[in-house]
Amino acid sequence: MKVALFGIHKLLSDSLAVLEEQQILPRVVIFPPFKSQFHKICENICERNNIPFLRPESVKDPEFIRRLQNFAINRIIVAGYHQIFPAKLLILANMGALNCHGGLLPEERGPIPWKWAVYNNRSFSGITIHQMTDKVDQGKIYHKEKIILSEGETSESLFNKISLNISRCLPLFLKLTELSEFIEEDPKVKVGYNGQVPEELCQFDLLQNVLELDRRVRAFSPRPGVIFQMGGGKILVKKVKAISDSLHNGKWVFDAADGRIEINEYETV
Known part of the structure; x- marks a missing residue:
C-alpha cells in the first residue's frame, strides 16, 4: 500500500x-x-x-x-x-x-x-x-x-x-488494507465543538478566581499564551500556584478574586 x-x-x-x-x-x-x-x-x-x-x-x-x-x-x-x-x-x-x-x-x-x-x-x-x-x-x-x-x-x-x-x-x-470495522457512535454521547481560544481567556485577569487563572495558564500557555499586563509591560504567564499562607509575600504574589496566587514561571513579551 x-x-x-x-x-x-x-x-x-x-x-x-x-x-x-x-x-x-x-x-x-x-x-x-x-x-x-x-x-x-x-x-x-x-x-x-x-x-x-x-x-x-x-x-x-x-x-x-x-x-x-x-x-x-x-x-x-x-x-x-x-x-x-x-x-x-x-x-x-x-x-x-x-x-x-x-x-x-x-x-x-x-x-x-x-x-x-x-x-x-x-x-x-x-x-x-x-x-x-x-x-x-x-x-x-x-x-x-x-x-x-x-x-x-x-x-x-x-x-x-x-x-x-x-x-x-x-x-x-x-x-491495514481493509477498513471494514468501525466503532458505532453512542447516541448518548453529546457532540461538542470548541474552536480557537477567545482573546478574553488569554488574559491573566485578577478579577477572576484562583482556579480559573490556574486553568487558563495550564491550558493556554505558552501558546497562544496567557498575558499579564503590569507596570506598563506584558509578561507571558507559564506557571502559577495557589497560595494559602497569608504571610507568604513576594514580588510575584497577587490577590485574585477569592485568594492569592503566585506566578512561578514567566517570560517578558
Missing part, C-alpha cells in the same frame, strides 16, 4: 520515528514549509530512508495535488495538520483517507481539543482515528483510546501523551 503521510510538528516527527524504527514507511511525506525543530527531524528521517517529501504552502494548490497524484497513492493519513483538505485531494486515496485527531470524537471536536480538555477539567481525553470527509471531524471512527489526565496536567504534557499514543498505533493503519 502506498501511503501519503501528512503531518505537522511533533505529531509528525514522533510518528515518523516509530515508522522508521519498524521500517513501515510511507510512500511520500507532506508537511508545511515553515521552520520547526520537528520539521528538521522529519527531513532527516525522510532523507535517511529515501522517502520523498513535499512542503506545499497550501494543500489546495492544484500543482501540489498534481505532484501528489504522480505518486499513485492508495491512502492518506494525517498526523495533525493546519489546513482543511479539499475533496480533490481526498479522492486520490482509493483505500481511504484517515485523520489522527487529538481528542475523543464526537464529544471533543475542534482544532485544539487537548487545550480545552485541560481548561474544562476533564478527567480524560484521548485520540481518535477516523475517516476524513468533506465535513471536519466527522466520518467513520476506526480507533479510539482514552488518556487519563493527571493532577496539574497542562496542555503541553497532555499533547505529549497524545503524540505518543498516535505514533504508537499509526503503523497498523499503514498496513
Whole structure:
C-alpha cells in the first residue's frame, strides 16, 4: 500500500520515528514549509530512508495535488495538520483517507481539543482515528483510546501523551488494507465543538478566581499564551500556584478574586 503521510510538528516527527524504527514507511511525506525543530527531524528521517517529501504552502494548490497524484497513492493519513483538505485531494486515496485527531470524537471536536480538555477539567481525553470527509471531524471512527489526565496536567504534557499514543498505533493503519470495522457512535454521547481560544481567556485577569487563572495558564500557555499586563509591560504567564499562607509575600504574589496566587514561571513579551 502506498501511503501519503501528512503531518505537522511533533505529531509528525514522533510518528515518523516509530515508522522508521519498524521500517513501515510511507510512500511520500507532506508537511508545511515553515521552520520547526520537528520539521528538521522529519527531513532527516525522510532523507535517511529515501522517502520523498513535499512542503506545499497550501494543500489546495492544484500543482501540489498534481505532484501528489504522480505518486499513485492508495491512502492518506494525517498526523495533525493546519489546513482543511479539499475533496480533490481526498479522492486520490482509493483505500481511504484517515485523520489522527487529538481528542475523543464526537464529544471533543475542534482544532485544539487537548487545550480545552485541560481548561474544562476533564478527567480524560484521548485520540481518535477516523475517516476524513468533506465535513471536519466527522466520518467513520476506526480507533479510539482514552488518556487519563493527571493532577496539574497542562496542555503541553497532555499533547505529549497524545503524540505518543498516535505514533504508537499509526503503523497498523499503514498496513491495514481493509477498513471494514468501525466503532458505532453512542447516541448518548453529546457532540461538542470548541474552536480557537477567545482573546478574553488569554488574559491573566485578577478579577477572576484562583482556579480559573490556574486553568487558563495550564491550558493556554505558552501558546497562544496567557498575558499579564503590569507596570506598563506584558509578561507571558507559564506557571502559577495557589497560595494559602497569608504571610507568604513576594514580588510575584497577587490577590485574585477569592485568594492569592503566585506566578512561578514567566517570560517578558
